[in-house]
Amino acid sequence: MRSRAIAAILVFLLGVMLFTAGCAKGPGTEPYVVGGIFSITGPASYLGEPERNTMEMLVEAINAAGGIKGHPLKAVIYDDEGDVTKARLHAEKLITKDGAVAIIGPSITPASMTVLEITQKAQMPLISCAAAAGITMPVKDRFWTFKTAQTDQMAVERIYQYCKKNGISKVALITVSSAFGVAGKAQLLAQAPQYGMEIVGQEVFADKDTDMTPQLTKIRSLPAQAVICWGVGPAPALVAKNMKQLGFTIPLIQSHGAASQKFIELAGDAGDGIILPAGKLAVFAQLPDTDPQKAVCKEYADKYQAKFKGAPVSSFGGYAYDAMKMLTQALDQAGKDKAKIRTALEGVKNYVGVSGVFNMTPADHNGLTPAAFVMVKIEKGHFKLID
């Protein structure tokens, strides 16, 4: 009994010592706390993991360079596991307990939609890394919310522009039944009339499906000139494989969700000839030197690969890169005042990022145009810039 009491006292003393040691830095160097909520594990981990890595990498670099006007940055990063409820709890913790000045993330659209309700109320700047246009629209209800990822809307615009240019007017859709696919399909249908596209077939598949030959067989009997597939993860690669098995001769157009080296690896031979919109990061080496994003992409890719050996650089990490860079810029101008940070973010002009050139306005909290995407074609296992 007595030894347990002594042990408890010792632990307490140790705690006090650690606590005072943490406080000993003095007022001039009070750290800025930046929150992060990413889907680091769970089904969307391919998004959250590079985002977390990127944010940690940048914070480390900023602190090594002396912080922001002498203030070190402190990143508090939580994992929402792709779960909306957890994302919400983490956001509340960041606001009330951790004292964050701004939050980066979440990685996925449903979580972002939930978190922004809280951050809007708490008047906390939020820079989401998720895709849906609804995160920053309508802008009057998204006063405190920004995002760095290109929207589906832009990807669809690029795809339809490409189709029009190449004389394709009849397309069949095959989309995943998750939020990503539903949002993409809605955009594909909504923009079709504008570009004179006729949707001759619509098929869906589940995220974990492993055989899409029935859907594709149905499409094969339609007068489509191209198939547009909207999905992420292994499923779109299987669509490519199944199309090859069924002997399709019309081109397959994938979404930006397939713009990763992993996709090429999974699709194998079946990947050849696939056309898709991609962020410039995927093909930065092929960009003309006049493109301002070339240097930024190269810098990010080099640093990321040097730090996380063997990990391929992904456009998802790029979303966190741009968010963190713009936030750093805002903190530098505004200090820790949240309202001033928000105003500074809204005033970002001509920030050349990994995901595009950002021009924020009070009416546009994403700040990108369809030019953020390039069209690429997979040739012999590599992305080739075609448009």
Next chain:
Amino acid sequence: MELASLLQYLISGLTNGAIYALVALGFVIIYHATTIINFAQGEMVMLGAMCAISIYQVYPSLPVAFLGGVALVTLVGILFERLALRPVKDPSAIVLIIITVGGGVFFKGVAMLLWGKEAYSFPSFSGETPFHLGGATLLPQNLWVLGLTAVVLLALEAFFRLTLVGKAMRACAYNPRAARLVGISQGRMVQLSFALSAGLGAAAGILIAPLTLGVYDMGTMVGLKGFCAAILGGLSSSFGGVLGGLILGVAESLATGLISSGYRDAVAFFILLVVLFLRPQGLIKGGS
């Protein structure tokens, strides 16, 4: 309705059905010896695929990867029975079944840590040049899946009906006490059944990996569909399990092709519910 399309739906359905059938056979084997349902069966499929992929990366030979994967997972099955199920103080069926559910979650978690969350590809056994068959196409790998299912089914039936060990195993399920009285070591039979079904699951996983890719969470859905197939077929009959799997696969494929692709997964579970309501003993009543 185009004939070629219909044929294509059938081929796709039969291949998927054969996969479900192989998983269903794993359920049937363990049910034969223990009257419990091993909900970790789907994860054995995943482990088989992942182990084979890893072995192939180190030593690129398909036979070695196949046999190595099956051997490793068989070992996992034996250890699982030994360490998680055998020491249970109150071995009632429901307790053991819940343990297998926990085991499944555990295997999936470990796989996520070992292999990460990425998908991996695995080469086809004999090329990827599709055959043409009356306007429909099928891959050599589809034939491998169908062929192995047929071979396994016949071998299992022969084992359970003709060999002493197989008969002893069935005896354990019908009447454990009587089996013990005539000198059958029930513990050994249970262990054998877990080894067999784990190895079978692994073989199924390796076989489908070229078609479906290997990823840490591939086992859950396959396991559930296999379970539906086993229930549909009546749980205690190998033929029933295979028949259930094939019916399920073709029904899914036809539903996708002819009705709407959104209903695909609903079909399996709808069939499961209908069977449980109307004919809980399954299509083929076991124990004959």
